[in-house]
Amino acid sequence: MALLGALRRLACSSSELSAAAAPASRAVSTLGSFSTAKFAKNSFDDNSEQPALSGVVPIHGPLTAAWGPTPPPQTISTSVGGHPVVVHNENGSKRVVVTKDLPGTRWLDILTAANCRVEICAHEDFILSQTTIKTLMSEGMRQCHGVIGQLTEDWSDELFAELHNAGGSVYSNYAVGYNNVDVKAATRHGIAVGNTPGVLTETTAELAASLTFAAARRIVEGDRYMRKGQYMGWGPTLMVGQLLQNKTVGIVGAGRIGSAYARMMAEGHKCNILYHDPYQNKFLEDYIADYSKFLESKGETGVTCTKVETVEELLQEADVVSLHCNLSEDTYHLLNEDRLNMMKKDATLINCARGPVIDEVALTNFLQANENFRCGLDVYEDEPNLTPGLDHCENVVIVPHIASASLWTRSGMATLAAANVAARLRNKPVYNKPDILPFVEGPLEAMPEASPSIVNAEQLGLSMMS
Numbered sequence: 001m002a003l004l005g006a007l008r009r010l011a012c013s014s015s016e017l018s019a020a021a022a023p024a025s026r027a028v029s030t031l032g033s034f035s036t037a038k039f040a041k042n043s044f045d046d047n048s049e050q051p052a053l054s055g056v057v058p059i060h061g062p063l064t065a066a067w068g069p070t071p072p073p074q075t076i077s078t079s080v081g082g083h084p085v086v087v088h089n090e091n092g093s094k095r096v097v098v099t100k101d102l103p104g105t106r107w108l109d110i111l112t113a114a115n116c117r118v119e120i121c122a123h124e125d126f127i128l129s130q131t132t133i134k135t136l137m138s139e140g141m142r143q144c145h146g147v148i149g150q151l152t153e154d155w156s157d158e159l160f161a162e163l164h165n166a167g168g169s170v171y172s173n174y175a176v177g178y179n180n181v182d183v184k185a186a187t188r189h190g191i192a193v194g195n196t197p198g199v200l201t202e203t204t205a206e207l208a209a210s211l212t213f214a215a216a217r218r219i220v221e222g223d224r225y226m227r228k229g230q231y232m233g234w235g236p237t238l239m240v241g242q243l244l245q246n247k248t249v250g251i252v253g254a255g256r257i258g259s260a261y262a263r264m265m266a267e268g269h270k271c272n273i274l275y276h277d278p279y280q281n282k283f284l285e286d287y288i289a290d291y292s293k294f295l296e297s298k299g300e301t302g303v304t305c306t307k308v309e310t311v312e313e314l315l316q317e318a319d320v321v322s323l324h325c326n327l328s329e330d331t332y333h334l335l336n337e338d339r340l341n342m343m344k345k346d347a348t349l350i351n352c353a354r355g356p357v358i359d360e361v362a363l364t365n366f367l368q369a370n371e372n373f374r375c376g377l378d379v380y381e382d383e384p385n386l387t388p389g390l391d392h393c394e395n396v397v398i399v400p401h402i403a404s405a406s407l408w409t410r411s412g413m414a415t416l417a418a419a420n421v422a423a424r425l426r427n428k429p430v431y432n433k434p435d436i437l438p439f440v441e442g443p444l445e446a447m448p449e450a451s452p453s454i455v456n457a458e459q460l461g462l463s464m465m466s
């Protein structure tokens, strides 16, 4: 998407901004003060204010048929304004538009049990335009009570006005991040905005760890080399990379995903952890301190977990830097030319957060100038486009925004998005616990009668589950 669009969405995702459209210069000018500036209040994947690694306490609702029995599936194919649509539960009384088909079936059961008619767009276009989404919602004066949309869509004032006019009251992003959503505009139109925290944690941290090793140990480069038939036999200097055992790993944003990644690197590879976050993560610090005692009890060297006050300090000391922060006004181009130059020239940089946290042009230049610097990217500044030259750098591993792409996680995200919409349409409260497993596991009847995560619940005065 165009940079301006990305900036506008970025501005809209920031609670610090008063105007919806922040000029680029303004976003850039805040960078100098990043080390003292606040991150968006919540960690990247965590819209609750709970400690990132607080104990998991399963909370199960009463075993009632509160969501109603699941009727037999009825599916028809039709079209709305020329766009192909698959309809489930044709006679449902609330119309819910889903802009892309989602994995699993539990999410459909949830919406069907809440008496929703579910219309799934089967369009071949990967990213739907504003016009298509508007058509899907309200073509032919149709009513639309709720929508499940994608992070690739620009959920602006225009779309929320349309949803409101069509009688809608809820939108759920099929994502934990919601920098594509103008939450202030949604709130103005009385629309609740849901997201899907809690099911992406390990899956995303695993991909970050995979990218770390793939980049540092030159796995993808080696694969390309083999396929091109260049391998002439073992050699002492062939594809030499970095050993990560006992190295220092710097984490920017120690929310759920950042902490899970930190634990993988500390427990699995005995790395020392530095983290930069506006909040102290006592749970992570204590966890790693206990693990360190365990290592020492076995005669091994312990590991440390230290919070650093400035991102510059982290960049200078870390052998691996992994980004897990929100995209906000304060983190836009957090890694710019100056800060990249502070990093060790043989360090590894990983981004599974949001593309615009890195200045991609500066990164491409830096990769070209420093062949021992390695990088693993899941996200890009202007998806699906890449900065020219990036794909020619041998020292970067690039994957197509798949950090959350495990079947369990993607089905769980669908479940949470559907539960957000279904509960809101039934006027149920908002869930207020960090453990969302009761939504994604166990019988449907035992699911809490609540929306798992509504980011503007407070602004809309929605009641919380007691």
Ligand SMILES: O=C(O)C(=O)CO
Residues within 6 Å of the ligand: 151, 174, 175, 176, 177, 178, 200, 401, 402, 403, 404, 405
């Ligand atoms: O949920 C999100 O925010 C994603 O980026 C999906 O991978």
